[in-house]
Amino acid sequence: MSDTAILSPTAPSGPEITIAIDGMSCAGCAGRAERALAATAGVQRAVVNFATEQGTVTAQSGTDMVALNAGMAEALGKAGYPARxxxxxxxxxxxxxxxxxxxxxxxxxxxxxxxxxxxxxxxxxxxxxxxxxxxxxxxxxxxxxxxxxxxxxxAASGGGAAGDSAARRQAEERRAGRAAAIAGILTLPVFVTEMGGHLVPPFHHWLVGIFGQGPLWTAQFILTTLIFLWPGSGFFTRGIPALFKGAPDMNSLVALGAGAAYAFSVVSLFAPAVLPEGAAEVYFEAAAVIIALILLGRWLEARAKGQAGAAIRALINLRPDEAEARRDGVWTSVPLDQVMVGDLLRLRPAERVAVDGVVREGESYVDESMITGEPLPVAKSRGASLIAGSINTNGSLQYEATAVGVDTALAKIVAMVERAQGAKLPVQALADRVVRVFVPAVIAVAILTVAAWMVFAPAPALGSALVAGVSVLIIACPCAMGLATPTSIMVGTGRAAQLGVLFRKGDALQRLSDIKVMAFDKTGTLTEGRPQVRATYCAAGFDRAEVLRLAAAAESGSEHPVAKAVLRAAGDVPLPEAEGFRALIGAGIEARVEGREMRIGSVRMMTEAGLDTSVFADELQQIAQSGASALLVAIDGTLAALMSVADAPKASAAAAINALHSSGIKVAMITGDAKASAEAVAKLLGIDHVEAEVRPEDKAAAIKRLRGQFGAVGFTGDGINDAPALAEAEVGLAIGTGTDVAIESADVVLASGDPVGAVNALDLSRRTMRNIRQNLFWAFAYNVALIPVAAGVLYPAFGVSLSPMLGAGAMAFSSVFVLTNALRLRALAPRLAERRMFHEGEPAQQKEA
Missing domain, CATH: 3.30.70.100 (Alpha-Beta Plaits)
Structure with missing residues (x-):
């Protein structure tokens, strides 16, 4: 291994970064990790020390460090040595x-x-x-x-962080409401005395006759000053320093606009002689109303923001505060944070499950709809799993705690949704680019507006120029641009979680809306995952009962649904122990039973082992035409039997596929089954394209073929063998009843085991993206249309100009409009309701998350 890897020996050196690296077991690993780092764009030199498990990287001068860090993390991950x-x-x-x-x-x-x-x-x-x-x-x-x-x-907690955030947001809403109320109370007399006189001249004459013009303006000055110093002080304490730092924000625009109107009014009131003849005017009402309206808008914003996070709070509130635990032989109520793994807990009717657990005693039905989106209560008996937050409908249960705190499924769902809500989608890139220059550009436009009015408007133009400049500053609203995307994401992903669709990665929300084809795994995804042996054909010299006994013994070491089908077919006969069990992923199993070599699997597996399957040629054709799968049994190198194994499609599979078709999506199925069997199922369900006899390691290649033929691909699956396809697809959707490996490889988790979840995920994605585009259009169109109007472009032709007060109201309204539009997503209904099938006598826990 070389000590260093130098990409640009003549380039000036930049910062040095030290990276802790996991997964290295020898010097060769260190060398591979070093080469991965050295090959990253922007790296000048890389050294990896196996002893310290660290890499030291020198960056090239002028390199974007965030892009470099992300590149190095990705390179190390691909090399198999992830950075900490x-x-x-x-x-x-x-x-x-x-x-x-x-x-x-x-x-x-x-x-x-x-x-x-x-x-x-x-x-x-x-x-x-x-x-x-x-x-x-x-x-x-x-x-x-x-x-x-x-x-x-x-702080990380089982949802407590989000609860703290909600409390902080409520406090912010109260502060914003109080500030808006105080500003409104102080503004009302200023507005009434000034604008009331303009609207109703006799009222103006009456006021002046009683108080005099000077005292009225002085009272307006005092009230407006109180507004500036009290509820509106934040605009100036934040906006002015930001302006001096060369990084103006929304506060800066308000401070400049309202401050300019206030300052001009003060000069007009106390030193009118310094202004041009006829230019003295007071605009205290404009300055006061600007502050009051924007504070009102911020209060409405705060309220809407709080509502945007309602879904997360609803999930958190599913947890009870206490649980009834057995301590020292006595049932005692204990705080939830004191429940430990292994505790025995009691659950009464109508109570919520406190933590994840396994039923040890009792039978009941539990409502899991708030977690999985499935409408029907699920039967629970000994050995069934329970999800924290679900509701026990009847019967009493005793269950053992298996996960508490941040390890419960509910806490993981909350964390997953929070992560998705914090994502930044590609569609937001344009808004971000505009926002970077928006406030400085608005200030520049305001200055040009004042200059243009001073040059082209008839004298005295100073007052009109000031009003136009202030209107430009106030009408501009980067708030709406900033809220357009994240608010819709928050509400959309929160509502999706309530419907059992969990976006693990926020950008999957946009990618899913763009897919052209949805591919499904077959077993356990489109089908019930509970296959049955329909028929058993034995070769000459083999007894059916004996073959089933030996096959069941061999399959007893497997968790595959087909293995369970063979065990059920064998019945309750005593089974000998199997030795040397070996699972061949996507093909079958091998084992030794009572000294006999057993091989059970697909036609392809037997053909590759050199066995002639033609003895069952007619039966294989019949099985394929019926849509069932063929399972061959070989004993001591001789074909002994053929089993017809069928797995019924889920009740909602056909409806889900029809819904995808109506949405303009092609539907494909990727399976390891024989082509004839796969096509029979596809015909039954209305699937457009079939990729059959696909090995697990080839599923990713099948996704690439679909992409080349149709475009962007979504893939829905549930097994370990689906992980490569889930990772390869533009969006991977994991059935929540599947394996952890599949879920970790996915972008979206469907909490229930119903393919309808994929339809609802697509629909939620499209409707959320439509909402985001509406918000972005409104935010941009508002500014594009109204800033020129505020500047006065319509005044020469139509005599129309925009009052700063109207500008402040419009600015506040634009943000509230965007938030209100996003909040409409809270009412989204699932495109299709999920339907759960129960098998008579089958424990419900076999199909639950």
Whole structure:
């Protein structure tokens, strides 16, 4: 192994990064990890030390460090030696618009070791991934604080963090409401005395006759000053410093606009002589109403933001505060955080399951709809699993706690949804680019507007120029741009979770909406996953009962559904022990029973073993035509029997496929079954394209073929052998009743075992993306249309100009409109209702998550 890997020996050196690396077992591993790092764009030199399990990388000067860090993490992961990466979520206060989001992200991207930094304006949070040891939450929080925004690391808990966030948001809503109310009370007399006089001249004459014009303006000055110093102070304490730092935000626009109107009014009131003849005017009512309306808008924003996170809070609230545990032989109510794995708990009718567990005594039906989206209660008996948050409908159960705290399925769902809600979709890229330059551009337009009015408007033009400039500053709304995407994501993914569709990766929301074909695994996904042996054909010299006994003994070491079918076919006969069991993924099994070599599997498996299957040629053809699968049994190298194994399609499979067709989606099936059998099932369900006799390792290649033929592919599966296909597809959807390996490889988890979940996931994705595009259009169209109007482009031709007060109202409305539009997603109904099939005498736990 070379000591160093140098890509650009003459390039100036940049920063040095130390990366902790996992998975290295020898010097050869270190060499491979080193070469992976050295091949990453932007790396000048890389050294990996096997003893310290660290890599030291020198970057080329001028390299984008975040892109480099992300590239190195990806390269190490692909090489099989992942970097140790940590993640932290911050709750941030003080962000007022999308410009703030950009500044926080820019500050975090400049911090050492940061791989990824996403700031979400809709829930005031930041999610940061960084190399372990290169940074820590305290230093990252200090980076955010230095950028002008207070940050607190969010502690990991079983949903308590989101609960704390909700409490913080409620407090923010109360503060915003109080500020808006105070501003409204102080603004009302200013508005009435000034605008009332304009609208009703006798009212103006009456007021002036009683108080005099000077005292009225002085009272307006006092009230407006109170507004500036009290509820509206935040605009100035945040906006002015940001302006001086060269990083103006929404607060800066309001401070400049309202401040300019206020300052001009003060000069007009107390020193009118310094202004051109006839230019003295007071605009205290404009300054006061601007502050009041924007504070009202922020209160409405805060309320809407709180509603956007309602789905997460609803999930968290599924957990009871206490559980009844058996301690020292006595049933005692204990706080939830004191329940430990292994505790025996009691569950009464109508109570919620406190933690994940396994039933030890009793029988009941449990409503899991709030977790899985399935409408019918699920039968539970001894050995059945229970999900925290589900409701016991009748009967009493005793169950053993198997997962508590952050390890429960409910806590993992909350964490999964929170992660998806913090994602930044590709569709937001344009908005981000605009927001980076938006506020400075608005200030420039306001200055040009004032200059144009001063040059082209008739004298005295100063007052009109000021009004136009203030209107431009106030009408602009980067808030709506910043809220357009994240709010829809929050509400859409939260509603999806309530319907049993869990987006593990936020960007899957957009990718899923773009797919052209949905591919399904067959067994356990489109079918019930509970195959039955329909018929057994024995070769000459073999007894059916004996073959079934030996085959069942051999299959007893397998968890595959077909193995369970063989065991059921054998009945209750005593089974000898199998030795040397070996599962051949996607083909069959081998084992030794009572000294006899057993081989059980597909036609392909037997053909590759050199066995002639023509003895069962007629039966194989019949089985294929019926849509069943063929399972061959060989004993001591001789074909002994053929079994016809059929797995009934799930009740909702055909409806799900029809719904996909009506959505313009092609449907494919990828299976290891024989081509004739697979095509028979496909014909029954209305599937467009079949990839049959596909080995597990070839499923990814099948996805590539589908992509080449149809376009972007979604794949829905549930088994270990589906993991490569789930990873290869543009979007992988894992059936929640499947294996952990499949779920970890997926982008979306369907909490129930119903293919209808894939239909609902697609529908939710499309409708959420439509909502996002509506929001972005509104946010952009609003600014494109109204900023020129505020500047006065319609005044020369039509005599139309925009009052700063109307501008403030319109700006507040634009944000509220975007939020309200996003909140419509809370009412989304599933495209198809899921239907669960129960088999008589079958324990319900065989098909549950």
């Amino acid at each position: 990466v940590e993640e932290v979520v911050f709750d941030i206060t003080g962000m007022s618009c999308a410009s703030c989001v950009g500044r926080v992200e820019q500050a975090l991207r400049g911090a050492s070791g940061v791989i990824e930094a996403h700031v979400n304006f809709a829930d005031d949070s930041a999610r940061v991934r960084y190399f372990a040891g290169q940074n820590d939450p305290a230093r990252l929080a200090a980076v955010i604080t230095a950028a002008g925004y207070a940050a607190t690391p969010r």
